[in-house]
Amino acid sequence: NLPPLELKVKPTISNLYDVFSQKISDEIEKRSPDRIVLPLSGGMDSRLILDTLIKVNLLYKTSIYTHGIKESGDVRIAKTIIEDLGLSEKFYYFDLEELSHKDLMLNYGNR
Numbered sequence: 001n002l003p004p005l006e007l008k009v010k011p012t013i014s015n016l017y018d019v020f021s022q023k024i025s026d027e028i029e030k031r032s033p034d035r036i037v038l039p040l041s042g043g044m045d046s047r048l049i050l051d052t053l054i055k056v057n058l059l060y061k062t063s064i065y066t067h068g069i070k071e072s073g074d075v076r077i078a079k080t081i082i083e084d085l086g087l088s089e090k091f092y093y094f095d096l097e098e099l100s101h102k103d104l105m106l107n108y109g110n111r
Helices: 013-031 044-055 073-085 096-108
Strands: 036-039 062-069 090-094
Touching: 013 044, 036 044, 044 073, 062 073, 073 090
Parallel strands: 036 062, 062 090
Antiparallel strands: none
16 A cells, blocks of 8 residues: 655645646647647536646647537537637537437447
């Protein structure tokens, strides 16, 4: 068993945000890509990555896309963020009935 982790600073949402944001920034800087592709959803991870890209002035290199079911919460949140920031994004929607049929065929069709 490992000993408990001793932290010098009490973790807070703000600390975690800063650490995660700095890690993203460091990785992007280390790789220095010509182009960045961000799959944006309503989740906090992709939203934090977008926020970091804005802060480190790399949004101009970034292509953003969202995929999912048109009425889903993730797609609605992503669309709202894009509209509020005045950005362009590609949306790829899934038809729920078609997706369910394909899923059934993939999972059970070869038995």
